[in-house]
Amino acid sequence: MLIGDLLMAHGLVTPEDIDLALHRQKEYGGRLGDNLVALGVISQDQVDKVVYEAPQAPKTIEETEISTSDLLRLLFKVIYVNSLETASQFAALIKLPVPVVNRLVQEGGDRKFIESLGTADQSAFSETRYVLTELGRKFALESLQQNQYVGPAPVSLRAYQRRIEQQKISNERVEQQKIDKSFEKLVVADDFVRRLGPGINAGKSILLYGPPGNGKTTVAEKVAAIFANIIYIPYCFEVDGQIVKVFDPAIHKPVLPGSSGQNRTGLRREEFDGRWVPCERPIVITGGELTLEMLDLSFNAHAKYYEAPLHVKASNGTFIIDDFGRQLVSPEELLNRWIVPLESRVDFLKLHTGKSFQLPFDELVIFSTNLAPDDLMDPAFLRRIPYKLETVGPNKEQYFEIFRNVAAGQGLEMTAEILDIVIDELQVRNSFDLACYQPKFIVDQVVAACKYRGEKPHFSEELVTDALKNLYTSSAKGVGQTAARAL
Numbered sequence: 001m002l003i004g005d006l007l008m009a010h011g012l013v014t015p016e017d018i019d020l021a022l023h024r025q026k027e028y029g030g031r032l033g034d035n036l037v038a039l040g041v042i043s044q045d046q047v048d049k050v051v052y053e054a055p056q057a058p059k060t061i062e063e064t065e066i067s068t069s070d071l072l073r074l075l076f077k078v079i080y081v082n083s084l085e086t087a088s089q090f091a092a093l094i095k096l097p098v099p100v101v102n103r104l105v106q107e108g109g110d111r112k113f114i115e116s117l118g119t120a121d122q123s124a125f126s127e128t129r130y131v132l133t134e135l136g137r138k139f140a141l142e143s144l145q146q147n148q149y150v151g152p153a154p155v156s157l158r159a160y161q162r163r164i165e166q167q168k169i170s171n172e173r174v175e176q177q178k179i180d181k182s183f184e185k186l187v188v189a190d191d192f193v194r195r196l197g198p199g200i201n202a203g204k205s206i207l208l209y210g211p212p213g214n215g216k217t218t219v220a221e222k223v224a225a226i227f228a229n230i231i232y233i234p235y236c237f238e239v240d241g242q243i244v245k246v247f248d249p250a251i252h253k254p255v256l257p258g259s260s261g262q263n264r265t266g267l268r269r270e271e272f273d274g275r276w277v278p279c280e281r282p283i284v285i286t287g288g289e290l291t292l293e294m295l296d297l298s299f300n301a302h303a304k305y306y307e308a309p310l311h312v313k314a315s316n317g318t319f320i321i322d323d324f325g326r327q328l329v330s331p332e333e334l335l336n337r338w339i340v341p342l343e344s345r346v347d348f349l350k351l352h353t354g355k356s357f358q359l360p361f362d363e364l365v366i367f368s369t370n371l372a373p374d375d376l377m378d379p380a381f382l383r384r385i386p387y388k389l390e391t392v393g394p395n396k397e398q399y400f401e402i403f404r405n406v407a408a409g410q411g412l413e414m415t416a417e418i419l420d421i422v423i424d425e426l427q428v429r430n431s432f433d434l435a436c437y438q439p440k441f442i443v444d445q446v447v448a449a450c451k452y453r454g455e456k457p458h459f460s461e462e463l464v465t466d467a468l469k470n471l472y473t474s475s476a477k478g479v480g481q482t483a484a485r486a487l
Contacts, residue, residue, distance in 0.1 A: 002032075002256075003031070003032055003033050003047075003050070003051065004018045004021075004032050005256045006050050006054060006230075006256070006272075006278065007033075007036070007042065007046075007047070007050060009230055009255035009256060009278060010050055010230060011228075012042050012046055012050070013036060013041055013042055017036060017039070017041045017042075018032070018036075020039055020041070021035040021036045021039060021041070022035075024038065024039060033047040033051070053166075053167075053230075054232065054272045054273075054276075054278070055159075055163065055232055055272065055273040055275075055276045056271055056272065056273060057096075057097050057271040057272055057273045057274070058096070058097070058100060058273065059097070059099070059100070059271075060100065060103070061100055061103055061104065064096065064100065064153065064155075064156075065155070065156035065158060065159055066153060066154060066155075066156060066238055068104070068107060070154075070238065070241065071094075071096075071104055071153060072104055072107060072108060072113075073139075073143035073146065074094060074143075074149070074150075074153055075090060075094060075101070075104050075105075075108070076108065076113060076114075076132070076136060076139050076140040076143055077140055077143050077144055077148075077149075077150050078090065078093050078094055078150055078151075079114075079130075079132060079136075079140065080132060080136075080137060080140035080141070080144075081140075081144075081150050082150075085117070085129045085130055085131070086127040086128065086129060086130070087101050087102055087105060087127060087128070087130075088127060090104075090105070093151070093152070094151075094152055094153045095152035095153060095235070095273075095274035095275045096153050096274070096275070097271070105130065108136065111135075111139075112133055112135050112136075113132065113133060113135055113136035113139050114130050114131070114132055114133060114136050115130065115131060115133055116128050116129070116130055117129040117130065117131050146304065147242075147243060147303065147304035147305045148302075148303040148304060148305070149236070149243045149245075149303065149304075149305040151235060151236070152235035152236065152274070152275050153275055154234070154235070154236045154237050154238040154243055154244075154275070155234045155236075155237050155238070155273075155275050155276070156237065156238060157237055157238065157239040157357060159234075159237070160234055160237040160246075160359070161358075161359060161360060163232060163234070163276070164315050164316060164359065164360040164362050165360050165362070167229070167231040167232065167316050168203065168316065168362050169203040169227065169281065169316055169317065169318075169362060169363060169364055170201070170202060170203035170204075170362075171229075172227055172228070172229045172281075173201060174197070174200050174201055174226055174227065176197055178226065179193060179196070179197050179200065179226065180193065182222050182225075182226050183222060185405075186215065186218065186219075186222070187394060187398045187401050187402045187405075187436070188215070188219075192389060192391075195387070195389055196219075196223070196387075196389060198387070199386070199387030199389075200223055200226065200364070202386065202387070203362070203363075203364050204342075204364070204365075204386055204387070205342055205364070205365040205366070205367070205384070205385045205386065205387070206223070206364070206365070206366045206367070206385070206387040206388075206389065207366075207367045207369075207373060207382075207385045207387065207388040207389070208220060208366060208367065208368045208369070208389055208390075208391060209368075209369050209370070209371075209372075209373050209388070209389075209390055209391070210370065210390045210391035210392055211370060211391075211392070211393060211433065211435065212370040212435070212437075213435035213436060213437035213438065214391040214392065214393055214394075214435055214436045214437070215391055215436045215437075216322075216368040216369075216370070216391050217320075217322055217368060219391065220285075220318075220320045220322070220366045220368050221283075221285070221320070223318065223364070223366065224281075224283040224285075224317070224318035224320060224364070224366070225283065227280075227281045227317070227318075229281060230255055230278050230279070230280070231278070231279060231280075231281055231316045231317075232276040232277065232278055232279070233246060233247050233252050233276065233277045233279050233282075234246050234247065234275055234276055234277075235247045235275060235276075235277065236305075239351070239355075239357050240351060240353065240355050240357070242305065242306060242351055242353070243305040243306065244297065244305070244306040244307075244308050245305065245306065245307050245308060246308045246312065246313060247277055248308075248313050251282050251283075251284055251313050251314070252277065252279045252280075252282055252313070253279055253280045253282075254277050254278065254279050255278050255279060255280060256278055281316055281317040281318065282313060282314050282315070282316070282317035282318070283314075283317055283318050283320070284310050284311070284313060284314040284317070284318070284319050284320065285320040285322055286310060286319075286320070286321060286322065287321075287322040287323045287326070287327075288323055288326045288327055288328065289327075289328065290310075290321065290327040290328065290329060290334070291327070291328050291329050292329050292333060292334070292337055294309060294310050295309050295310065295311055295337055296309055296349065296350070297309060297349050297350070297351065297352075299351075299352045306351070309349070311341075311347070311361075311363065312347075312349075312359060314363045315359070315360075315361075315362055315363055316362055316363065317363055317364070318363060318364045318365075318366065319363045319364070319365050319366070320366045320368065321334075321365070321366070321367050321368065322368050323368065323369065323370075324367045324368060324369040324371075324376065325369050325371040325375075325376045326371075331376045331377065335377060335381045338365070339380075339381060339384065341361035342361075342365065342384045342385070343384055344361070345360060345361045345362065346358050346359070346360060346361055347359050347360075347361040367385065373388070393433050393434050393435050393436070394434055394435075394436055395434075396419075396423065396434070399419075399423075399434045399438075399439070400414070400416075400419050402436060402439045403418075403419060403422075403439040403442075403443075406439045406440045406443050407439070407443050407459075410443055410447050410457060411457060412443065412446070412447075412457055412458065412459060413459075414459070415459070418459045418461075418464060421461055421464050421465070422438075422442065422464060422468065425464075425465065425468045426438070426468065430472070432472070438471065441467070441470075441471060442464060442467045442468065442471070445463075445466070445467030445470055446458075446459060446463045446464065446467055449463050449466060449467070450463070
């Protein structure tokens with residue numbers, strides 16, 4: 001990690017600021033951060049805060065908090081599997097500083113696992129080349145039989161616990177103006193956003209409930225995306241000699257460019273711990289596919305290491321349970337699994353060896369359901385969800401505003417006459433409630449019909465009526481929204 005990239009990721013400096021600081025660095029020397037401060041681009045306190053929050057690289061094997069034997073096994077697996085030769089190559093893969101890797105190489109040499117082949121010229125500097133001995137290859141194969149994890153070195157369980165506590169989601173204050181701006185393009189009641197704000201800042205749990213099609217999922221996703229702080233995710237951690245993978249590219253979004261520092265040779269590399277990835281706060285969304293097994297450690301019997309469960313990958317972020325009550329697991333079983341973590345903010349996980357360990361439970365949990373909460377949860381569990389917000393259907397004015405906005409996005413003009421046709425068909429003739437999803441559904445249908453006809457998109461009574469016929473089945477007519485099978 002480079003300090004310049006981190007400062008840009010935090011939004012504190014621009015690429016142009018970095019270029020100016022680089023020019024000054026060539027003339028006066030010093031660290032990049034010092035030159036940015038001298039230019040008046042950023043304050044020393046801001047630089048210090050970014051450096052303080054980032055995990056610092058270990059200077060010794062002891063500071064990794066991982067045993068020498070475990071690091072040695074990982075190193076020799078990496079060398080064997082990837083046919084590596086130099087200490088810088090070793091360090092790049094296991095994400096430990098070269099001095100620490102050199103100490104491990106020395107340990108391997110003392111045990112006759114590795115031997116030197118001399119130096120290899122690499123442009124500006126030379127490095128010693130190494131090769132595994134027969135004893136070293138045997139050690140690597142034995143290590144692979146123990147577990148087949150090959151990658152960045154793990155952090156300790158204690159380090160991971162400390163990091164989760166340090167970067168709690170409740171540590172980030174989300175101002176009212178930011179929340180208002182996030183929801184400004186949605187048609188929602190003012191009191192809904194006002195009540196939602198404290199729930200976002202509390203970082204505990206929120207229940208969104210109400211009839212289908214009125215924006216519960218959209219609200220949940222807006223809430224999850226509103227956080228801006230950078231957090232640090234470990235590639236993996238070690239507990240009782242076992243490896244648990246955490247970083248998941250499908251969930252965690254790194255904030256640094258993949259080619260970090262390639263074009264900025266003047267940047268001095270700060271001593272940041274490469275075993276941690278600076279990321280946006282994670283967002284995990286799960287629906288009907290959720291099972292209890294997905295909330296436990298997943299042990300790969302062949303590779304012999306673990307994958308962290310979904311809610312652990314969501315640590316310091318947001319975990320959204322969409323369509324709650326429609327999961328493969330019953331609501332009672334799911335709630336029983338979550339009742340202790342939501343109350344105590346601690347979760348207990350168990351290895352296949354039988355050993356249990358705990359992790360801080362820090363995430364904003366959002367339950368979203370169109371079922372009646374009282375039918376899903378008993379009072380004891382409802383009490384543990386401090387924020388409960390109902391999403392209701394829009395009134396006629398709000399419905400018209402949603403329709404106008406959606407239609408304008410497709411180049412259509414929504415008129416009062418077209419609205420009357422929709423209202424008459426839905427509410428007068430068929431007793432359906434208005435819902436926020438309906439305008440987009442109708443507009444998409446009208447646009448598709450016009451494309452089929454080879455006509456410019458436009459509203460007409462015929463097109464709108466045909467669209468409404470696709471909104472529900474004939475068996476639902478006249479029986480109201482509750483019994484309707486809306487498509």
